[in-house]
Amino acid sequence: MTANELDADVLIAGGGPCGLVLAIELGRRGIRTALFNDKAGTTPHPAAGASQARTMEHYRRLGFVKRVRAAGLPPDYPTDVAYFTRFLGRELSRFRLPGSAEAQKQARSLSGSWSVAELPHRCAQMYIERILRDEAEQLRSVVLHFSSRVHSFIEHADHVEVDVVTPSGSVEKRRAKYLVGAEGARSVIRKQLDISYVGERNTDRPFLAGQMYSTYFRSAEVYDMIPHPRAWQYWAINMERRGMMLAVDGKGGFVYMTQLRPGEDPATLSDEVIKRLLYSAVGKPFALEILARSPWTAGLMLVAERFQQGRVFLGGDSVHLFTPTGGLGYNTAVEDAVNLGWKLAGTVNGWGGPALLDSYEQERKPVALRNTNYARGFAESIGRFTVPPAIEEDSEAGEEARRFAGEYLLNHARAEFNIPGVTLGARYDGSPLIVPDGTQPPPDSANVYEPSACPGGRAPHAWLADGRSLYDALNFEFTLLQLGPSAHPDPILEAARKAGVPLTLLSLETENLRGLYQADLVLVRPDQIVCWRGDTAPADSDALIAAVTGNTRSN
Numbered sequence: 001m002t003a004n005e006l007d008a009d010v011l012i013a014g015g016g017p018c019g020l021v022l023a024i025e026l027g028r029r030g031i032r033t034a035l036f037n038d039k040a041g042t043t044p045h046p047a048a049g050a051s052q053a054r055t056m057e058h059y060r061r062l063g064f065v066k067r068v069r070a071a072g073l074p075p076d077y078p079t080d081v082a083y084f085t086r087f088l089g090r091e092l093s094r095f096r097l098p099g100s101a102e103a104q105k106q107a108r109s110l111s112g113s114w115s116v117a118e119l120p121h122r123c124a125q126m127y128i129e130r131i132l133r134d135e136a137e138q139l140r141s142v143v144l145h146f147s148s149r150v151h152s153f154i155e156h157a158d159h160v161e162v163d164v165v166t167p168s169g170s171v172e173k174r175r176a177k178y179l180v181g182a183e184g185a186r187s188v189i190r191k192q193l194d195i196s197y198v199g200e201r202n203t204d205r206p207f208l209a210g211q212m213y214s215t216y217f218r219s220a221e222v223y224d225m226i227p228h229p230r231a232w233q234y235w236a237i238n239m240e241r242r243g244m245m246l247a248v249d250g251k252g253g254f255v256y257m258t259q260l261r262p263g264e265d266p267a268t269l270s271d272e273v274i275k276r277l278l279y280s281a282v283g284k285p286f287a288l289e290i291l292a293r294s295p296w297t298a299g300l301m302l303v304a305e306r307f308q309q310g311r312v313f314l315g316g317d318s319v320h321l322f323t324p325t326g327g328l329g330y331n332t333a334v335e336d337a338v339n340l341g342w343k344l345a346g347t348v349n350g351w352g353g354p355a356l357l358d359s360y361e362q363e364r365k366p367v368a369l370r371n372t373n374y375a376r377g378f379a380e381s382i383g384r385f386t387v388p389p390a391i392e393e394d395s396e397a398g399e400e401a402r403r404f405a406g407e408y409l410l411n412h413a414r415a416e417f418n419i420p421g422v423t424l425g426a427r428y429d430g431s432p433l434i435v436p437d438g439t440q441p442p443p444d445s446a447n448v449y450e451p452s453a454c455p456g457g458r459a460p461h462a463w464l465a466d467g468r469s470l471y472d473a474l475n476f477e478f479t480l481l482q483l484g485p486s487a488h489p490d491p492i493l494e495a496a497r498k499a500g501v502p503l504t505l506l507s508l509e510t511e512n513l514r515g516l517y518q519a520d521l522v523l524v525r526p527d528q529i530v531c532w533r534g535d536t537a538p539a540d541s542d543a544l545i546a547a548v549t550g551n552t553r554s555n
């Protein structure tokens with residue numbers, strides 16, 4: 001089928017974070033992209049509350065990080081995680097985290113584990129999706145179709161044909177070279193491919209397992225009532241019921257989430273019952289307006305058996321489901337899109353070889369398994385915490401219970417909310433696109449990230465002498481970093497030119513960068529992953545370029 005007979009190069013089902021970021025990655029590269037989302041708009045529910053540092057670095061690479069940083073809580077609003085008996089009761093402990101303005105400043109001076117261009121940003125997914133939709137809409141090669149549901153598909157030798165239910169209810173056929181299912185947990189594409197989730201779903205844990213319920217509400221009274229400094233997450237820890245309230249906009253918008261008990265049916269919960277749950281967490285009745293509510297399941301640690309089949313790919317929640325501890329579901333979905341975007345574009349543009357698209361699953365499935373496992377560990381830590389019965393008593397036993405709980409919860413918060421290793425340390429070792437150099441990658445650890453240019457990991461970040469982030473200086477596609485005066489980059493540049501691979505040389509000869517990267521030449525992929533390094537061009541630069549673009553297997 002010729003390009004003119006196709007509706008698009010890539011068709012995306014689902015306009016959540018995964019689908020929208022993928023549309024932006026493709027649109028930035030001029031790839032004809034059609035996205036279909038069943039609902040009329042982006043999520044009305046705040047949903048995920050945090051963009052991790054790596055996600056923010058990708059938003060910076062894509063050019064709209066300032067819009068994201070400005071969204072959500074006011075710039076000086078602290079993003080503390082605070083634990084209380086009830087919100088009007090006693091404070092047990094508090095893990096302090098900076099507001100967005102302070103985070104921007106801190107990123108410039110931090111080193112070691114937090115050597116970043118961007119620190120995490122605590123902002124509701126609801127706001128971020130609006131920005132993503134707007135950014136995608138501005139790209140000329142991208143067309144977004146909301147109120148349009150993907151029903152099913154047929155794969156042909158050279159294209160995929162998709163049945164779409166249009167806003168009028170009619171079914172239309174759309175054709176594209178590739179189809180990506182980013183339609184979340186109920187993915188019809190994953191089901192049609194007969195791909196199952198594998199992992200844990202029936203966790204037996206006292207808290208953060210089973211039927212959870214989230215309520216998005218607005219109340220002008222909450223901040224005036226609570227006698228404690230403001231926080232981003234307010235946890236109520238008592239014997240009656242545990243819950244967490246998340247500040248959404250710093251102006252009275254909150255999400256409250258708690259676990260339902262056996263017999264509490266999410267389908268029949270009245271507003272009055274939900275209000276009573278909230279009054280219990282706060283410690284007294286107050287005026288509020290419920291804006292949205294949604295049941296969800298905690299305790300899941302599920303990863304799909306496969307992420308791709310033929311011309312069809314799956315990303316985001318359609319291939320992995322998390323318990324939201326660590327805030328990894330949305331962030332892992334974004335990184336799937338980042339990984340797949342340049343590979344689809346390289347294939348459509350003709351320079352990507354057969355191993356390029358195959359590497360998507362090879363690279364992303366291990367990360368999904370790793371991240372769901374980290375999230376499970378955090379959920380175990382908070383979910384198995386036993387609340388001491390005396391926690392609300394005015395007695396010595398009560399004091400002791402609160403001291404014990406406060407200490408435990410602070411240690412837990414340090415582990416769950418300070419995770420540079422999880423967000424920056426994911427690696428693609430063993431991928432056919434990564435050319436190993438015989439060095440060992442740093443150990444994988446949730447709370448420690450060791451910057452390393454060992455091929456397979458994130459290119460270590462540095463601030464340049466002119467104040468720019470190194471990432472701002474990198475090419476949008478491949479970059480060859482020249483960090484030493486005697487390095488000889490020409491054979492690699494020539495090999496890329498012959499193969500039609502977009503590669504730019506960036507010469508930055510500083511002791512600092514040479515020390516950080518431990519090589520004179522470093523090849524960085526479009527997703528800012530180091531795929532090769534050496535002190536001079538390899539004997540066969542054509543083979544190097546072939547390997548990193550999936551035209552041969554390097555190991």
Ligand SMILES: Cc1cc2nc3c(=O)[nH]c(=O)nc-3n(C[C@H](O)[C@H](O)[C@H](O)COP(=O)(O)OP(=O)(O)OC[C@H]3O[C@@H](n4cnc5c(N)ncnc54)[C@H](O)[C@@H]3O)c2cc1C
Nearest residue numbers: 014016017018037038048150183184316317327328329330
């Ligand atoms: C209450 C709640 C709290 C959460 N908290 C966190 C958190 O703190 N941290 C975190 O990281 N994650 C959290 N998550 C999870 C996070 O929201 C998801 O991991 C994330 O949205 C996944 O993005 P996605 O693009 O893969 O899928 P989705 O966001 O599910 O997007 C899929 C889109 O596809 C659309 N769609 C579905 N079927 C079709 C179809 N057939 N055709 C076309 N479109 C279709 C859907 O309407 C939706 O817009 C939370 C989720 C919920 C519900």
